[in-house]
Amino acid sequence: MSADDLGQPVGRSLGQVHAAGYDEATRQRxxxxxxxxxxxxxKERSALLPLLHLVQSEDGYVSPxxxxxxxxxxxxxxxxxxxxxxxxxxxxxxxxxxxxxxxxTTALCAIMGGDAIWEELTAHLGIDHDETTDDGVxxxxxxxxxxxxxxxxxxxxxxEFFDNQTPDSATALVDGLRAGKxxxxxxxxxxxxxxxxxxxxxxxFPDGRADEGVGAGPATLVGLDAARRHGWTxxxxxxxxxxxxxPPTGSAPxxxxxxxxxxxxxxxxxxxxxxxxxxPASKPETQQKGS
Amino acid sequence: MATTLTPVLSAHWDxxxxxxxxxxxxxxxxxxxxxxxxxxxxxxxxxxxxSGLRGRGGAGFPTGMKWSFLSPPDGGPRYLVVNAxxxxxxxxxxxxxxLANPHALVEGMAITAFAIGCHHAFVYIRGEVLHATRRLQxxxxxxxxxxxLGSNVLGxxxxxxxTVHVGAGAYICGEETALLDSLEGLRGQPRLKPPFPAAxxxxxxxxTVNNVETIASVPGIVLGGASWFTSMGTxxxxxxxxxxxxxxxxxxxxxxxxxxxxxxxxxxMAGGIRPGHQLKFWTPGGSSTPLFTAEHLDVPLDYESVGxxxxxxxxxxxxIFDDSVSVVRAVTRWLEFYKHxxxxxxxxxxxxxxxxxxxxxxxxxxxxAPGDIDLLLDVCSNILGRAFCALGDGATSPxxxxxxxxxxEFEAGMHTPADVLFPPEKSSLFAYTPRRSAQxxxxx
Numbered sequence: 001m002s003a004d005d006l007g008q009p010v011g012r013s014l015g016q017v018h019a020a021g022y023d024e025a026t027r028q029r030x031x032x033x034x035x036x037x038x039x040x041x042x043k044e045r046s047a048l049l050p051l052l053h054l055v056q057s058e059d060g061y062v063s064p065x066x067x068x069x070x071x072x073x074x075x076x077x078x079x080x081x082x083x084x085x086x087x088x089x090x091x092x093x094x095x096x097x098x099x100x101x102x103x104x105t106t107a108l109c110a111i112m113g114g115d116a117i118w119e120e121l122t123a124h125l126g127i128d129h130d131e132t133t134d135d136g137v138x139x140x141x142x143x144x145x146x147x148x149x150x151x152x153x154x155x156x157x158x159x160e161f162f163d164n165q166t167p168d169s170a171t172a173l174v175d176g177l178r179a180g181k182x183x184x185x186x187x188x189x190x191x192x193x194x195x196x197x198x199x200x201x202x203x204x205f206p207d208g209r210a211d212e213g214v215g216a217g218p219a220t221l222v223g224l225d226a227a228r229r230h231g232w233t234x235x236x237x238x239x240x241x242x243x244x245x246x247p248p249t250g251s252a253p254x255x256x257x258x259x260x261x262x263x264x265x266x267x268x269x270x271x272x273x274x275x276x277x278x279x280p281a282s283k284p285e286t287q288q289k290g291s
Numbered sequence: 292m293a294t295t296l297t298p299v300l301s302a303h304w305d306x307x308x309x310x311x312x313x314x315x316x317x318x319x320x321x322x323x324x325x326x327x328x329x330x331x332x333x334x335x336x337x338x339x340x341x342s343g344l345r346g347r348g349g350a351g352f353p354t355g356m357k358w359s360f361l362s363p364p365d366g367g368p369r370y371l372v373v374n375a376x377x378x379x380x381x382x383x384x385x386x387x388x389x390l391a392n393p394h395a396l397v398e399g400m401a402i403t404a405f406a407i408g409c410h411h412a413f414v415y416i417r418g419e420v421l422h423a424t425r426r427l428q429x430x431x432x433x434x435x436x437x438x439x440l441g442s443n444v445l446g447x448x449x450x451x452x453x454t455v456h457v458g459a460g461a462y463i464c465g466e467e468t469a470l471l472d473s474l475e476g477l478r479g480q481p482r483l484k485p486p487f488p489a490a491x492x493x494x495x496x497x498x499t500v501n502n503v504e505t506i507a508s509v510p511g512i513v514l515g516g517a518s519w520f521t522s523m524g525t526x527x528x529x530x531x532x533x534x535x536x537x538x539x540x541x542x543x544x545x546x547x548x549x550x551x552x553x554x555x556x557x558x559x560m561a562g563g564i565r566p567g568h569q570l571k572f573w574t575p576g577g578s579s580t581p582l583f584t585a586e587h588l589d590v591p592l593d594y595e596s597v598g599x600x601x602x603x604x605x606x607x608x609x610x611i612f613d614d615s616v617s618v619v620r621a622v623t624r625w626l627e628f629y630k631h632x633x634x635x636x637x638x639x640x641x642x643x644x645x646x647x648x649x650x651x652x653x654x655x656x657x658x659x660a661p662g663d664i665d666l667l668l669d670v671c672s673n674i675l676g677r678a679f680c681a682l683g684d685g686a687t688s689p690x691x692x693x694x695x696x697x698x699x700e701f702e703a704g705m706h707t708p709a710d711v712l713f714p715p716e717k718s719s720l721f722a723y724t725p726r727r728s729a730q731x732x733x734x735x
Contacts, residue, residue: 040454042368042411043494048476049459053418074476087478087634088459090418106380107578107624108538108610113719119726144462144628145380145578146419149537149610150544153720159421166721187390188422201425202418202457210429213422215309220387222544223534224304226560227296234297234531235522237515 021065022058030058034073037204044074048084050203052091057199061092090202092139097132098194099177102143102156103170109145112152113166118142120167125174137178150219151186158198160188163217187217294552296560297523297531299511300504301547304391310426312433315394321439323510327402328447335406339509341517343529348374348465348502349576349605350681351528351594354509358407360489362497370498371409373400373506374470375416375427378462380578380628381608384533385503387545389416389423392507393430397453399506401439402513404451407499411452414503415470418458428455462632466680467500468492469634480636481680504533524550528593528604538573538611539565539718551596554609555588568613572696576605578625579685581692582618602692617713618697619704622689623651629686640683643674647690654704657711664694664701 022030033054037047051073055066062085064078071081085091103118104110122128125140132139148154151163155170162173163186177183182191189209193201201207227233303309303318315321327335340355361369373396377385389396396414404412416424431453434440442450456474463469464479471493473479492498508530512520521529528550534557537543541562548557554573564570570585575592581602583590590600597604612621630644647670653659671687678684694701703712716725 040456043475045476046456046474049473050457052459053457084476084478088418088461090458090460105624106628107621108381110624111612111616111621111715111718112538113721113723115715116719116721116723116725123726143419144631145378145382147377147383147386147417149381149383149608150535151383152537152543156419159419161422164720167723185422189425198421201421201428202459204428204455204457206425206428206432210310210422210425211308215306216304216387216391219542219544220301220391221305222542223296223546223548223560224298224301226546227298230295232295232297234299234302235515235519237511237519 021068026058027069030054030069031073033203033205034069038073040204045076048074048076048081049088052081052085052088053199053203056092056096057196057203059095060196061095095132095136096195097139098137099157099183099192100139100141100159100195101174101177102141102146102159104144104146104148104152104154104156105142106145108149109152109154114153117153117155117165117167117170121170121174124171133178135178138174150222151217157183157185157192158195160185160192161217162186163219185213187220188213293559294549294556296546296548298547299531300388300392300395300507300533301545304387309391310393310430312394312430312437315392315398319514320394320510321398321437323513324398324401324405324439325445327405327513328445328449332406332408335402335513338517339406339512342512342520343517343524343527344505344508344512344520345528345594346502347504347508347532347606349379349579349603351604354501354505357489357501358403358499360487361407361499362490364408368411368494368496369407369409370493370496371400371404371407371412372467372471372474372493372498372500373412373414373503374465374467374500375414375423375503376458376462376465376470377417377420377503378465379606379608380625381535381537381574381610382577382606383535383537383608384545384606386417386420386423388503388507388533389420389427393423393427394434395507395510396427396503397430397434397439399509400453401434401444401451402509403499403501403506405444405449410450411454413454413456413474413493415456415458415464415474418460424455424457431455461634462628463634463680463682466682469680470500471498478634480634481682483679525591525593525595527595532607534592534607534609536561536609536611539568539613539616540611541565543611550604551591551593553589553591554583557592557609558588558611564611564613568615570611571614571616572612572618572621572693574605574608574610574689575602577608578610578628579603579681579688580605581688582696584696602688613718615713615717617655617709617718618693618700619651619655620709620713620715622693623648623655625689626651626686629682633682633686637679637683639674640678640680640686643670643678643683644686646670647686651690654701655709657704657706657708659701659705661705663705664698667701668694 037050051070067081071078105114155162155165190212344354345351461479464473466481468482469479488498524530534546572582594604626647630648633640633644635641674683675687
């Protein structure tokens, strides 16, 4: 898919009211989707963000006709819809490439290597932030912290995670995308879907790919692995009842009871000085840690 | 005795298809909901109050108290809105939770909704995490099909609709009133408070906005009881929490531990700072929390101790930077983030972050002017406490704390570029040759 065959409307020239709307069949289809979006909310205006994702799933960006469509669905003016659309970075004001490639350059990723990846990709692709390659395949973006700092440096392709990247891996990734090869995220679907298909999921229409990919990457599991290795666990749920009775004698304290490995040492004034740590009124004074 | 890890939310993240309903049920999933539905709603609130659970999204407000602040029932709707717009730099706990175990959130929401008398709950999930969205959508669909959501939940007569609402890329929507405006189909800008959401939130109705991890912690509290939860953590910072280590550590990732664990203990588990380097600075809870240094390795990571030491526990997003890193460079990147994400509603934040970036950039380039450090601090003092919401306050944290601990690096910015003092290729996790030599890189 390229920008050329996006089927986008002809731009508005001076004196025109609006670019062409959707043909009747398309409008009907979108209206059906819109109705199901509106049905999710007690008040219809809440449907605006998903409606704009829906527009992007049709046109590859928030098109003038899409704005008019959303306005019509919600009884708003096009100015009211535009005011919202322009606030959010995911709503694109010009046709997006098939894939948004985002390099995280917020502090942590930038320093771990994101800045170097960004330099490499801009030079390699010959485009800068929010620009699209001539073949319409890639829109390059500097993105902000994407909640995957433990996998830094991170690259996102259509908002799927590509963890622990390097300049070489990122270059190979974009070359593969431009060659039409499927891109496999580190933690995501079996392959990255195109921008419009992604937008449809964001509009609230699942694509059936939730079961693809891993549940967790290695960094997500690193604490759980350490706990398993050392035999560390949270207190069992029945510990609270058990502790109400006399603590077991002649053996190590049960996990979660006073003196067990799960009990924190006294480290802050509030741990030991009731004057510092005034418990909430609703909490019985007798209630102590591990009891 | 050293603190050890307490996997609760993360306990089954490595199970086969851990995100599926059958996997969740196989490890006791939804038994807490069944139990809660036999209780009086007020008793569920009391249990959570007694547990001492505090908001895991950063502010640390007591959760049960937040629920009890809701205006009394008047026959009209009351709403639960879960904030899954995880965007605070360094914070990376809710998204892995949603990928690996979205049902923990769905069950927590069903219990919470029952407790507060809500019949339509919402999750506002960040639009930039596609697969987490898929997993959450599927979990909600599965929960409807199994009778945990919808009309007459588990035959109890309790009705609950749950809507997954996807955002569109705006950090400010993590602020609870901006989130509500966004959910109402508006630009996501914070509201003037009061009224607080507990009185007039979504659609001007009583609303509680809670973080993903907070609500996902509720089923455990219902099952184990308040005393189970308070058996972990400290007196006033009870329970377990996800600690997210990132940056220059041997094994970055998610470590679920009792509140009050220290960075020294966590670093031991994470294999320490990368070989050949020393810890230089770190954030205890995301970029909006003032920086700590090696002198804070033994500060218990609970709300009180971190506050007393001059920062905030925030989201327990521990971003670790070693001695190869220019603090000026890090702070400049963070401020570029705040500048971009400032919603523009109030002048101190909109203009202040703009000027902070301008001054920081010239310091990073080694072209700072005399008086720039005082200028930075002056601008910060005109944002802090004067901005409409916490975004502006948070933006000043990295600047003022970095100047406090590393003033000499800012002074060096008046004559030497940061990338000469701290070559970026020495900080990166892979070897590479910068395309521009440091000496020529005066202007970035």
